[in-house]
Amino acid sequence: MSLAIRSLTGRETPPAPAEIDAFLAAHPVPLVEGSSVTFLYRGEAHAVRLHHWIYGLPSARPFTRLPGTDLWYLIEELPPGSRVEYKLGLIAEAGEEEELIRDPRNPLLARDPFGANSVCHGDRYEQPAWTLPDPEARPGTIERLTLAETALGREVPVALYLPARFRTSRRYPLLVIHDGEDYLRYSALRTVLDNLIHRLEIAPLVAALPAPGERLVEYADDPAHARFLAEELVPALERRLPLRREPAARGLMGASFGAVASLSTAVRYPGRFGRLLLQSGSFAFTDIGPGRRGPVFAPVVRFMNRFRDRPERVSERVYVSCGIYESLIYENRSLVPLLQGTGMEVRYEEARDGHNWENWRDRLRAALSWLFPGPLWMVYE
Amino acid sequence: MPSRAVPLVLLGPQRFTRTLGEAVRATGIAGPLALVTAGWQEREGEDEVLREHLAAAGCAAENLRLYERTEELFEADPELAAAHRERQERLRHLQELYRLRLAHLKAAVRELDLREGPPELLAPERRHALEAVRALDAHHLRRVRALRRATDEATGLRRRPALLRQAAGVRRALERAAGVAIAGGHVAVLLNRLRLFGGGRLLRGRPLFAWSAGAMVVAERVVLFHDHPPQQSGDAELLDAGLGLCHGILPLPHARRRLRLGDPRRVALFAERFAPAAALALDDGARLVVAEGGWRAGPGVFRLTPAGRVEPAGELP
Structure with a gap:
C-alpha cells in the first residue's frame, strides 16, 4: 500500500x-x-x-x-x-x-x-462504547468518609461508589480499588461501573476507593497497608453498609503498584478476598542478582521472590492484564502460570497498549464481568 | 381473525416508551388493574411511576405484592422455604448440566455451518445437529418440570396453610381487578412467584398486559437469550416452561439490544431451534394483541424467520 x-x-x-x-x-x-x-x-x-x-x-x-x-x-x-x-x-x-x-x-x-x-x-482500535456516558444508564453515587487512627498512622479518606438504586435491604459485593480516585479521573471508572451495571453485565456492587498516602511505600507489600484494608477498612464498611460477607463477594483491584498491593494483601490475608483484579502489576522479581529497577522496588522484589518460592492459593479468581508495550509484560506473563499452579482460577489478557489508565479502563468489562458477573441472562426489564 | 374474548396484550419494554395506558384504553378496560412487579424483587413496591402512568390513562392499580407475600410466606413456613431453596439449588445444578451439553451441541451446529462441501452431504448433517439441540431442549424441559412437580408433591405445596392464606389474599385482590399487568425484571423470580400463587390457573381468563420478563413468562417456554455477553458464547438457553397463557409465540424483549438481528445465520438458527413457536422481537413501542390461534401485531413487532430475516410480524392467521 x-x-x-x-x-x-x-x-x-x-x-x-x-x-x-x-x-x-x-x-x-x-x-x-x-x-x-x-x-x-x-x-x-x-x-x-x-x-x-x-x-x-x-x-x-x-x-x-x-x-x-x-x-x-x-x-x-x-x-x-x-x-x-x-x-x-x-x-x-x-x-x-x-x-x-x-x-x-x-x-x-x-x-x-x-x-x-x-x-x-492504531487501525481497528475503537474506544469501547461502555466507557462512554450512556444516558440510559442510571448513575451511581459517590459518598465520602474518613477513617481516623488507622494502621497506616494517618487518617484515610475513602470515596465510596454506591450503585444506582442502592438500598439497604439488599446485600452487595465489595470491591476495594487502589488509586481509586485516579481510576475515577483517568479511567472513567464511574461511567464504566454505571454502564456495566445498567447493562446487567456486572452485579451492582459497592466500590471503596481509599486514598493512598506514600503509595510507593504503602503499596509495596507494606504490612500496615494490608492490615488497614483487611482489619479496618473492610470491617468498617461491613458495619456501615449492606455487604455480602463471603470471599467471592469481596475483591481487591489495582494497577501497577496498586496491583502489587492487591496481591500482597491477599497473600497476607489468604481466603479473605476471593476476587483479585491485577492490572499491569509491578511484579518485579529476581532470579539472581539485585534486580534492575532500583530501591523503590526492593520490597516488591522481596515479596515476589518469596511468593515465587512458595506460591499459595490466596484467592479464588484472579484476573491479570498487561499491555504488551509495557516493560512489565515479562513479569506479568511470568506470574500467570505461577498463580494457575496454586489452583486459583486465572484469566489473563494482553492488550496492544502501554502502562496507562486507558489501557486499564479498556480491560474493565472483561475483568469485572468475570469477577462479579451480573444478572444479564435473567433480567429483562 | 378470530377474536379473543379476553384480551392478552404483549408490549415492548416500558421504561422509556410507556404504552401500557394506551393499550389498556384500547381494550376498553376501565380498571382497576392488578400489578405484578415481583420481577423487581425487593423493589417490587416502587411502582409509583407505573401507577402514575396508569392513572393518567384513567386506570387505578393495586399491586399484588407477590414478592413480598412470598417473603412473608417463607418466614411463616420455614420448611417450605428450605424446600424451595433446595429445589432452586437443584434447578441451578440441572441448568449447569444442560448448559454443558448445550455448549457442545451448539458448537457442532456452528462448526457445520462454517463447513464447505457438497450440499447434499452437509444439509442433512446440519439439520440433524439442530435436531439434537431441539431434542436436548425438550429433554431439559421435561426434567425441569419433573423436578418441580416432585418438590411440589413432596412438600404438599397446595395444602400448606401459610400458602393458602397468602393465595386467598391474592385471589381477593384479583377479584377487585378488571385485568392484570405483569412487568419485567428477574424472569426466574417472576415465574416462581406467579407459579407459587397458582400460575396459569390464577391468570387464565383474565385480561392480561405483559412486557419484558412478564411477556416471557406468559408464553409456553421461557428462553434466556443474549448473543454477545461479555463472557462465554451467548447460546440461548431454555429455562423452564412458561405459564402457557399464549401459544405459538416466543416473546423476545429487548431483542435489538440482546440479539444480533443483522446476522441472518444466527437469526435463522434461533427461529428454527424454537419453531413452531414464532420468535417475536418486542422492543420499545411494540404491541402484540394475542388472539386464539394467532395475533395482531403493531408496527414495532418483528418476527425472526427461518430464512434469517427479521420481518414485521403482521397478523396471524
Missing part, C-alpha cells in the same frame, strides 16, 4: 506551502494506514522526535524533514488494535534543550496524574 505521505515526498522540487496545507487539512494526524502510522509536525525546528512509551523500541524516534519545507514526518509500524500514547520532542536550535509538547494537530488526549499525552489509535 502506498502511504499518503508519499504524494509529498520523493519529488525533485518541494511541495508548495499551500499543498502542504491542503494535505494536512485532508488527513487526520497521526495518519493511520493499515499497520503504518505517519506522525506529522509542521514548524521550524532543528530536530523533531517522537517520544512514546512502547517498551522494546528506542524511546526517541527522529522525524525526517521534507526537504525545502517545514513539514516533518515519521513513519512507524503499529499493529492493528494498538493504542499508543506519545509526545513530540522539539529542539529549536542545535545544542538547545528538547521541549516536550503534545501533538498540536491531534485532538486525542489521554490524561494521567502527570498531565496529558497525545494518543494514537
Whole structure:
C-alpha cells in the first residue's frame, strides 16, 4: 500500500506551502494506514522526535524533514488494535534543550496524574462504547468518609461508589480499588461501573476507593497497608453498609503498584478476598542478582521472590492484564502460570497498549464481568 | 381473525416508551388493574411511576405484592422455604448440566455451518445437529418440570396453610381487578412467584398486559437469550416452561439490544431451534394483541424467520 505521505515526498522540487496545507487539512494526524502510522509536525525546528512509551523500541524516534519545507514526518509500524500514547520532542536550535509538547494537530488526549499525552489509535482500535456516558444508564453515587487512627498512622479518606438504586435491604459485593480516585479521573471508572451495571453485565456492587498516602511505600507489600484494608477498612464498611460477607463477594483491584498491593494483601490475608483484579502489576522479581529497577522496588522484589518460592492459593479468581508495550509484560506473563499452579482460577489478557489508565479502563468489562458477573441472562426489564 | 374474548396484550419494554395506558384504553378496560412487579424483587413496591402512568390513562392499580407475600410466606413456613431453596439449588445444578451439553451441541451446529462441501452431504448433517439441540431442549424441559412437580408433591405445596392464606389474599385482590399487568425484571423470580400463587390457573381468563420478563413468562417456554455477553458464547438457553397463557409465540424483549438481528445465520438458527413457536422481537413501542390461534401485531413487532430475516410480524392467521 502506498502511504499518503508519499504524494509529498520523493519529488525533485518541494511541495508548495499551500499543498502542504491542503494535505494536512485532508488527513487526520497521526495518519493511520493499515499497520503504518505517519506522525506529522509542521514548524521550524532543528530536530523533531517522537517520544512514546512502547517498551522494546528506542524511546526517541527522529522525524525526517521534507526537504525545502517545514513539514516533518515519521513513519512507524503499529499493529492493528494498538493504542499508543506519545509526545513530540522539539529542539529549536542545535545544542538547545528538547521541549516536550503534545501533538498540536491531534485532538486525542489521554490524561494521567502527570498531565496529558497525545494518543494514537492504531487501525481497528475503537474506544469501547461502555466507557462512554450512556444516558440510559442510571448513575451511581459517590459518598465520602474518613477513617481516623488507622494502621497506616494517618487518617484515610475513602470515596465510596454506591450503585444506582442502592438500598439497604439488599446485600452487595465489595470491591476495594487502589488509586481509586485516579481510576475515577483517568479511567472513567464511574461511567464504566454505571454502564456495566445498567447493562446487567456486572452485579451492582459497592466500590471503596481509599486514598493512598506514600503509595510507593504503602503499596509495596507494606504490612500496615494490608492490615488497614483487611482489619479496618473492610470491617468498617461491613458495619456501615449492606455487604455480602463471603470471599467471592469481596475483591481487591489495582494497577501497577496498586496491583502489587492487591496481591500482597491477599497473600497476607489468604481466603479473605476471593476476587483479585491485577492490572499491569509491578511484579518485579529476581532470579539472581539485585534486580534492575532500583530501591523503590526492593520490597516488591522481596515479596515476589518469596511468593515465587512458595506460591499459595490466596484467592479464588484472579484476573491479570498487561499491555504488551509495557516493560512489565515479562513479569506479568511470568506470574500467570505461577498463580494457575496454586489452583486459583486465572484469566489473563494482553492488550496492544502501554502502562496507562486507558489501557486499564479498556480491560474493565472483561475483568469485572468475570469477577462479579451480573444478572444479564435473567433480567429483562 | 378470530377474536379473543379476553384480551392478552404483549408490549415492548416500558421504561422509556410507556404504552401500557394506551393499550389498556384500547381494550376498553376501565380498571382497576392488578400489578405484578415481583420481577423487581425487593423493589417490587416502587411502582409509583407505573401507577402514575396508569392513572393518567384513567386506570387505578393495586399491586399484588407477590414478592413480598412470598417473603412473608417463607418466614411463616420455614420448611417450605428450605424446600424451595433446595429445589432452586437443584434447578441451578440441572441448568449447569444442560448448559454443558448445550455448549457442545451448539458448537457442532456452528462448526457445520462454517463447513464447505457438497450440499447434499452437509444439509442433512446440519439439520440433524439442530435436531439434537431441539431434542436436548425438550429433554431439559421435561426434567425441569419433573423436578418441580416432585418438590411440589413432596412438600404438599397446595395444602400448606401459610400458602393458602397468602393465595386467598391474592385471589381477593384479583377479584377487585378488571385485568392484570405483569412487568419485567428477574424472569426466574417472576415465574416462581406467579407459579407459587397458582400460575396459569390464577391468570387464565383474565385480561392480561405483559412486557419484558412478564411477556416471557406468559408464553409456553421461557428462553434466556443474549448473543454477545461479555463472557462465554451467548447460546440461548431454555429455562423452564412458561405459564402457557399464549401459544405459538416466543416473546423476545429487548431483542435489538440482546440479539444480533443483522446476522441472518444466527437469526435463522434461533427461529428454527424454537419453531413452531414464532420468535417475536418486542422492543420499545411494540404491541402484540394475542388472539386464539394467532395475533395482531403493531408496527414495532418483528418476527425472526427461518430464512434469517427479521420481518414485521403482521397478523396471524
